[in-house]
Amino acid sequence: MQTLALIGNPNCGKTTLFNLLTGTSAYVGNWPGVTVEKKEGMTNGHRILDLPGIYSLSPYSPEEKLSRRYILDEQPDLIIDVIDATNLERSLYLTNQLAELGRPLLLVLNMEDLLEKEGITIDAKRLSQMTGAPVVQISASKGTGIEALQAQIEKSLSEKKLPLCPLFSNFVERYISEIIGDDYLHQIPKGRQMRWAAIKLIEADELFLSSMPAPPPAFKTYIEKARKELEAHFEDDPEAIIIDQRYKVAEHIAKDCQIKKKTKKGFEFDSIATHRFAAIPLFLAIMAGVFYLSIGLVGGYTTPLLEELFAFLGEQVHLIADRFGVFPLLSGILADGIIAGVGAVLTFVPQLFVLFLLLSILEDCGYMARIAFIMDRMMRTLGLSGKSIIPLVIGTGCSVPAIMSSRTIEHQKQRELTVIVTPFIPCGAKMPVFALMLTYFFPGKWFIAPMIYLLGIVAVVVTGLLARALDRHKETNAFILELPRYQLPSPRNTWLQTRERTLGFIQKAGTIILLSSVIIYLLSSYSFTLQAVDAEQSMLAMLGKLIAPIFAPLGFGFWQASVALLTGIAAKESIVSTLSVTIGTANLGALFTSDSALSYMTFILLSSPCIAAISAMFKELGSKRKLLYAVLWQTGFAYLAALLVRLIVLLTL
Amino acid sequence: MHMTMDELTVGQTGAVKAINAPKQLKRRLMDMGFTKGVGVEVVKMAPMGDPMEVTVRGYHLCLRKAEASVIELR
Numbered sequence: 001m002q003t004l005a006l007i008g009n010p011n012c013g014k015t016t017l018f019n020l021l022t023g024t025s026a027y028v029g030n031w032p033g034v035t036v037e038k039k040e041g042m043t044n045g046h047r048i049l050d051l052p053g054i055y056s057l058s059p060y061s062p063e064e065k066l067s068r069r070y071i072l073d074e075q076p077d078l079i080i081d082v083i084d085a086t087n088l089e090r091s092l093y094l095t096n097q098l099a100e101l102g103r104p105l106l107l108v109l110n111m112e113d114l115l116e117k118e119g120i121t122i123d124a125k126r127l128s129q130m131t132g133a134p135v136v137q138i139s140a141s142k143g144t145g146i147e148a149l150q151a152q153i154e155k156s157l158s159e160k161k162l163p164l165c166p167l168f169s170n171f172v173e174r175y176i177s178e179i180i181g182d183d184y185l186h187q188i189p190k191g192r193q194m195r196w197a198a199i200k201l202i203e204a205d206e207l208f209l210s211s212m213p214a215p216p217p218a219f220k221t222y223i224e225k226a227r228k229e230l231e232a233h234f235e236d237d238p239e240a241i242i243i244d245q246r247y248k249v250a251e252h253i254a255k256d257c258q259i260k261k262k263t264k265k266g267f268e269f270d271s272i273a274t275h276r277f278a279a280i281p282l283f284l285a286i287m288a289g290v291f292y293l294s295i296g297l298v299g300g301y302t303t304p305l306l307e308e309l310f311a312f313l314g315e316q317v318h319l320i321a322d323r324f325g326v327f328p329l330l331s332g333i334l335a336d337g338i339i340a341g342v343g344a345v346l347t348f349v350p351q352l353f354v355l356f357l358l359l360s361i362l363e364d365c366g367y368m369a370r371i372a373f374i375m376d377r378m379m380r381t382l383g384l385s386g387k388s389i390i391p392l393v394i395g396t397g398c399s400v401p402a403i404m405s406s407r408t409i410e411h412q413k414q415r416e417l418t419v420i421v422t423p424f425i426p427c428g429a430k431m432p433v434f435a436l437m438l439t440y441f442f443p444g445k446w447f448i449a450p451m452i453y454l455l456g457i458v459a460v461v462v463t464g465l466l467a468r469a470l471d472r473h474k475e476t477n478a479f480i481l482e483l484p485r486y487q488l489p490s491p492r493n494t495w496l497q498t499r500e501r502t503l504g505f506i507q508k509a510g511t512i513i514l515l516s517s518v519i520i521y522l523l524s525s526y527s528f529t530l531q532a533v534d535a536e537q538s539m540l541a542m543l544g545k546l547i548a549p550i551f552a553p554l555g556f557g558f559w560q561a562s563v564a565l566l567t568g569i570a571a572k573e574s575i576v577s578t579l580s581v582t583i584g585t586a587n588l589g590a591l592f593t594s595d596s597a598l599s600y601m602t603f604i605l606l607s608s609p610c611i612a613a614i615s616a617m618f619k620e621l622g623s624k625r626k627l628l629y630a631v632l633w634q635t636g637f638a639y640l641a642a643l644l645v646r647l648i649v650l651l652t653l
Numbered sequence: 654m655h656m657t658m659d660e661l662t663v664g665q666t667g668a669v670k671a672i673n674a675p676k677q678l679k680r681r682l683m684d685m686g687f688t689k690g691v692g693v694e695v696v697k698m699a700p701m702g703d704p705m706e707v708t709v710r711g712y713h714l715c716l717r718k719a720e721a722s723v724i725e726l727r
Contacts, residue, residue, distance in 0.1 A: 056684035060677050089710050090686050236689070239676070243683040247691075260711075279700045373715045377701035386704070478678060478720055479704060480685065483713040 002157055003047045003074065007067060007098065008082035009091055010053030011484050013110040015039075016140040016493065017082060018050040021150075025496040026050065027401060029363035031372075031390065032408070032482045038070065044150060046157070049076070055090070056243075057097045059207040061410075068207075071101050075191050078104050078156050085109040085137070086118050086485070088258055092250035095131065096166040102193040105133040105163040106156050108149060113139040114485070119261035127257040132164030141490040165195055166249035171233060172241065175202060175226045184219050187212065202227065203239045269486055273367065279374040286367075287393070288450070290358045295431065295449065299351030303435065306350075307585075310343030329532075333521055341517025341577030344585060345509045348432045348573075353502045355428055359397045360497040364489035368393065369481055376479055382464030383471065385409050385479055388418040392460065395425035396453075397501065399613040402427075403620055411477035417467050419620045420630045423609035424459040426452060428505065429572035433604050436576055440588045441597045452605060455645075459606050459637060508571055516567050517577045524582050535582065554603060554642045555596030565603070571610050595653070599646035606638035658707070659721035661695040667726035668692050674723035686710040687724055 006014045010032030019026055022041030028034055032053060039050040051070060052063040059065060071079065081098055083091040098105055109122060128135040136152050138145030167173065179185065179198040188197045189211060200208035201223055215223070227238045234241045272278050314335040321331030362368065368390050376386025387409045395402035402422050409415040426434070434452055442448050523540035527533045535541060544559025551557045560582040567574035583591060592600065608614060608631045618627045661667060669691050672679045686709045687693070696713065697706040704717040
């Protein structure tokens with residue numbers, strides 16, 4: 001089996017192409033750095049890899065190191081370099097580096113459909129001549145040119161033709177050929193190219209040097225002399241000289257292959273989106289709009305309907321069971337376990353569908369990077385980066401991709417802090433709990449729901465300020481972000497992303513929630529001696545009563561609430577299904593009061609996320625100790641905040 | 654001391670002369686296209702005056718003033 005590697009600048013459409021070639025629906029969005037890990041798939045009987053987007057193969061950033069190591073060690077049979085055709089020059093800078101790796105190369109000019117609008121024409125044939133690599137023009141978002149690409153992949157795989165290496169100025173080339181002439185170069189690891197190795201020696205590339213045996217003294221002196229002479233000639237350090245040379249080649253090729261016409265610009269959304277005064281209010285309005293549309297408008301209409309439907313189904317099961325004399329345990333599991341539990345969660349499918357749809361449009365249109373741009377200054381005072389806002393927005397859908405998207409934040413402390421605060425933003429799965437509580441205890445009080453989100457934001461702010469105050473080294477750090485072009489979200493893509501996330505939610509309801517509902521029903525119907533008993537004497541009640549006292553100060557020290565919190569660790573939707581199995585959605589008032597309902601919601605909002613998000617946190621934090629601190633902080637903060645909320649409510653109402 | 658990129662105001666242009674930064678940041682900026690002689694234009698400032706949006710080599714990039722201040726212009 002042969003291996004293909006997709007590589008290219010961030011946000012050039014690699015994942016969209018990957019999805020097209022493999023028929024999958026991996027996560028895509030329109031900001032640089034959506035893919036943070038390599039993904040594998042199959043296309044036409046070949047293994048294909050989607051690597052994180054990179055600008056260069058420098059030895060510094062983790063993604064660049066990963067891509068570079070992958071190509072050098074795994075030796076893919078074909079490198080598919082995806083190029084944003086509207087950004088040819090900078091893309092060719094990476095192409096120049098890929099060409100030196102000694103693997104067959106295929107250039108894919110993506111976003112062909114946008115060229116006309118941008119006033120750009122590219123001579124693909126000339127580009128192919130100059131780089132020595134075949135060139136295919138496609139539009140991944142429109143799905144055009146894919147057949148030609150597939151045909152070219154097969155052709156390239158059988159031809160195994162190597163691309164041309166970019167040639168630098170004579171002054172530099174002289175040193176390269178002298179270095180290649182030395183015996184030391186024969187010691188380079190298998191599969192590395194001599195020319196590439198010579199350039200790495202000139203650059204004094206740390207990663208390369210550490211992979212080589214120590215050079216003989218005479219050769220070492222020679223390299224040092226060469227570096228000194230280059231420095232003196234170009235008045236810059238050798239690493240910078242090489243970058244400069246590569247960009248010169250890129251400029252030369254781009255100049256020769258493309259014609260750029262000046263295009264007239266019409267009204268730009270960007271002038272409001274990043275406007276001095278309007279930008280931040282607009283962002284808040286857009287987020288408010290997203291929630292109003294999904295939760296308020298759609299949810300307000302569909303939720304009661306679906307609730308009635310599931311209540312009706314439950315009753316019918318009991319009626320039919322009674323008539324035919326079905327064993328009551330079976331009808332109980334079906335009606336009070338499965339239909340009550342899973343139904344309580346499925347009720348939220350329509351509004352989550354709308355939420356996922358709107359988020360996917362936001363992610364696809366290019367606005368996310370602008371939010372990072374306008375919010376950076378504010379986020380910095382919290383010890384976070386502008387890029388931290390992206391995980392926080394995505395987190396309103398699901399914390400898992402949100403936590404993963406924090407990986408593009410350069411600075412380690414800011415990245416870790418972002419990972420810790422992202423779960424404070426209530427995800428879609430927590431929504432059912434809030435909706436259930438709010439409609440029962442505070443019908444018509446619409447202003448409480450936004451306050452939950454506000455409380456989540458307050459938790460982010462407090463954590464950020466605290467972390468900043470405790471941080472002794474207040475270092476400044478880089479915030480460099482490409483601002484992508486605005487684009488209309490492609491319907492196909494939006495549909496794929498929305499469907500994927502909604503199905504994920506439904507699937508969870510059909511698996512984890514279903515299973516936990518049945519288990520909870522059984523545990524709450526039997527005692528340890530397996531006698532059918534009242535819920536109060538059941539196994540579940542006994543277990544719940546062990547931990548319930550911890551929550552007594554918060555006002556929900558009864559076992560049902562504690563058990564629901566425990567099942568919430570598996571998936572937050574389980575809280576609703578457990579409450580509806582153990583208490584019943586119509587009887588919440590028997591145990592909860594309005595103050596304990598508020599403190600319960602606060603605790604759920606801020607305490608540790610579900611197990612999937614915790615493992616995502618572990619992956620990003622990279623240490624068990626840090627994870628423990630993070631979870632303790634979240635849970636401790638949640639406990640105190642819930643206590644405070646309850647006290648305030650008790651004192652004021 | 655010469656002019657640095659953070660001193661440009663919206664609409665002003667310049668050409669890169671040198672990057673005075675530690676190795677890693679210098680490489681990062683150069684990888685993004687800030688090589689000697691390349692033209693830059695400041696397009697926009699964020700609502701609170703920082704970070705700034707610039708165009709370089711035909712694309713848009715945002716960076717903080719702290720990073721812009723290491724890019725010396727001629």
